[in-house]
Amino acid sequence: METLINDFSPGLFAVQTILLLLLIFLMVKFAWKPILGSITEREEGIQDALDAAEKAKREMANLQADNERLLQEARLERETMIKEARELKTKMIAEAEADAQAQAHKMIEQAQAAIEGEKKAAMAELKTHVAGLSLEIAEKVVRKELSNKDKQLELVETMLGEATLN
Amino acid sequence: MKIFQQSFKFFALIVLVFLSTTIYAYSSNEDGGEIDTREEVDAYISHHLQDSHDFALFSYTNDEGERKHFGFPLPVILWSSNGLVTFMSSEFHHNDDGDVIVEKNGSKFAKIHSKIYELEAGAEAVDFDEEHHATNAARVLDFSITKSVVGILVIGLLMFFWFVRLAKQYKKKQIPTGFGRVLEPLVLYVRDEISRPNIGEKHYRKFTGYLLTVFFFIWLLNMVGLTPLGFNVTGQIAVTASLAIFTLIIYAFSGNKDFWMHILWMPGVPILIRPILAVIELVGTFIIKPFSLLVRLFANITAGHTVIMALIAIMFVMKDTLGVAGATGLSFILSVLIMFIEVLVAFLQAYIFTMLSALFIGMAVAEHDHGHDVEHETADVEDVRGDFI
Numbered sequence: 159m160e161t162l163i164n165d166f167s168p169g170l171f172a173v174q175t176i177l178l179l180l181l182i183f184l185m186v187k188f189a190w191k192p193i194l195g196s197i198t199e200r201e202e203g204i205q206d207a208l209d210a211a212e213k214a215k216r217e218m219a220n221l222q223a224d225n226e227r228l229l230q231e232a233r234l235e236r237e238t239m240i241k242e243a244r245e246l247k248t249k250m251i252a253e254a255e256a257d258a259q260a261q262a263h264k265m266i267e268q269a270q271a272a273i274e275g276e277k278k279a280a281m282a283e284l285k286t287h288v289a290g291l292s293l294e295i296a297e298k299v300v301r302k303e304l305s306n307k308d309k310q311l312e313l314v315e316t317m318l319g320e321a322t323l324n
Numbered sequence: 325m326k327i328f329q330q331s332f333k334f335f336a337l338i339v340l341v342f343l344s345t346t347i348y349a350y351s352s353n354e355d356g357g358e359i360d361t362r363e364e365v366d367a368y369i370s371h372h373l374q375d376s377h378d379f380a381l382f383s384y385t386n387d388e389g390e391r392k393h394f395g396f397p398l399p400v401i402l403w404s405s406n407g408l409v410t411f412m413s414s415e416f417h418h419n420d421d422g423d424v425i426v427e428k429n430g431s432k433f434a435k436i437h438s439k440i441y442e443l444e445a446g447a448e449a450v451d452f453d454e455e456h457h458a459t460n461a462a463r464v465l466d467f468s469i470t471k472s473v474v475g476i477l478v479i480g481l482l483m484f485f486w487f488v489r490l491a492k493q494y495k496k497k498q499i500p501t502g503f504g505r506v507l508e509p510l511v512l513y514v515r516d517e518i519s520r521p522n523i524g525e526k527h528y529r530k531f532t533g534y535l536l537t538v539f540f541f542i543w544l545l546n547m548v549g550l551t552p553l554g555f556n557v558t559g560q561i562a563v564t565a566s567l568a569i570f571t572l573i574i575y576a577f578s579g580n581k582d583f584w585m586h587i588l589w590m591p592g593v594p595i596l597i598r599p600i601l602a603v604i605e606l607v608g609t610f611i612i613k614p615f616s617l618l619v620r621l622f623a624n625i626t627a628g629h630t631v632i633m634a635l636i637a638i639m640f641v642m643k644d645t646l647g648v649a650g651a652t653g654l655s656f657i658l659s660v661l662i663m664f665i666e667v668l669v670a671f672l673q674a675y676i677f678t679m680l681s682a683l684f685i686g687m688a689v690a691e692h693d694h695g696h697d698v699e700h701e702t703a704d705v706e707d708v709r710g711d712f713i
Contacts, residue, residue, distance in 0.1 A: 162561060169466035170375060171562035173473050178566060181480045186533035189487035193511055196494035
């Protein structure tokens with residue numbers, strides 16, 4: 159302890175104190191203030207830039223989500239449209255088939271009816287014609303009977319033969 | 325690289341300025357000057373640990389048996405009984421035993437163990453008692469530019485030069501280049517790892533300048549102490565005392581109401597104990613804290629220098645037992661290893677001093693959020709404890 163106190167130099171203490179005071183003053187004024195100021199400024203700049211980048215990223219993500227959603231919606235819409243169209247198509251085909259069948263059926267029926275009518279008319283005409291012929295034959299037979307008996311018979315026979323042929 | 329070259333030029337310029345005050349090379353007839361025995365080693369180490377009035381670079385003994393010293397003298401500035409006296413340290417002719425008497429302004433001065441004594445009126449030579457204390461001479465107030473002051477000046481100028489350059493770089497660019505890129509992380513380290521966590525976000529800016537100055541000052545001086553130039557600035561108790569008192573003044577003057585209240589009238593303890601606590605706290609704050617700061621730095625650096633020199637001395641002391649090669653090899657290996665540790669200690673002590681300064685300042689400016697209006701006398705012990713933990 160005695161050597162410790164003996165080693166203490168008051169002069170060196172005074173010189174050191176003055177020099178350190180001077181050094182602290184000069185360093186603070188010319189070095190630390192500008193250095194720390196610039197570093198703080200830079201750090202704030204970096205922080206701002208990072209914040210801005212983060213914000214942009216978030217906005218980008220939002221935008222992307224929007225796009226995705228829109229795309230999804232469009233896809234769904236397209237699918238429903240395609241589905242509807244397909245249904246419509248099958249329905250139309252079915253309807254057309256049914257229509258065509260009904261039409262054909264109706265035409266066939268009409269044709270059958272027409273044929274039936276024609277047939278009936280033809281039969282009626284034939285009956286009328288046969289009746290006329292019968293009358294004509296009867297008239298001719300009557301006439302011949304009046305002139306020649308034999309001839310009349312012969313005629314009737316011929317006429318009958320003809321009528322059967324007809 | 326350019327910056328490095330420039331700072332080297334700057335450093336060389338400083339050295340040249342000192343050198344230009346004539347490198348001395350003179351002879352003295354001290355007993356040999358060779359250091360071989362344990363006693364001589366001890367004397368050499370204790371001599372080195374003290375401040376020196378001249379800047380010795382090396383000494384040797386020539387063929388005629390004369391001791392030659394190389395170095396340069398430094399100015400001696402004394403406040404004697406006859407007023408201010410100045411002369412160059414070369415006038416003592418490298419004598420450290422009080423044999424050479426310098427007479428100036430009617431006073432006689434002698435240098436004994438790196439300290440300058442003024443002889444009493446009428447005395448012609450220094451008389452010593454059995455314990456080798458001067459009986460007819462007294463210490464004078466010595467403001468000399470000693471080797472330590474040279475160290476302080478060189479490191480101060482170097483720091484100023486480096487960091488002003490760094491500060492100027494920021495005007496042109498965001499990120500420093502060259503040597504500034506080395507310095508910037510160190511500045512950030514002190515700010516973010518020492519100042520900010522210990523003092524707190526609110527007040528740290530005000531004290532960072534002091535902490536940075538002290539950190540680099542101590543670190544660089546510790547490192548210079550490891551060079552063969554033989555500085556021992558941070559191993560001078562006057563220097564560490566000055567540094568510790570700076571910290572003391574700063575935290576004493578920036579202490580807030582809470583700080584003083586906790587010292588003088590501790591809340592939360594019985595009234596009768598408060599004065600006793602006040603005494604303890606006052607001693608702790610104004611004596612123990614700065615004392616621990618100054619002794620820790622001083623003792624660590626002194627111990628480091630002592631150990632390195634002792635290990636180097638193995639070379640001479642153990643020459644007979646181990647042989648020249650063995651002693652030199654052992655000394656070399658051990659001193660290289662301890663040198664690595666000392667480089668770490670140089671940083672560590674600068675860090676610890678700065679860290680503790682920041683901690684003490686932080687304690688003085690801390691804002692206590694727990695309310696002292698709460699009546700503690702009746703409260704449960706555990707509740708009170710909770711307030712302090």
